[in-house]
Amino acid sequence: MILVLEIITLCLLFTAAVITGNKKDPLSGLHNLPTAIQKRVNTLPEYEERQSKILTTSQRIRKKCLRCL
16 A cells, blocks of 8 residues: 555656746756657747757767766
């Protein structure tokens, strides 16, 4: 029973952390999406002032690997 409560609590905390991070910066995970979606987001008027650089697949892999170190 205690294990179930711990699992539920940790899932709720993780979900809260993810939602909070996405609310602060909705474009933070844009580099994980396919190139076509990145190009489409860059054309949207609500993100006009926050143009993000479109990364190639190798650049995305390098960025993720550097984050792990």
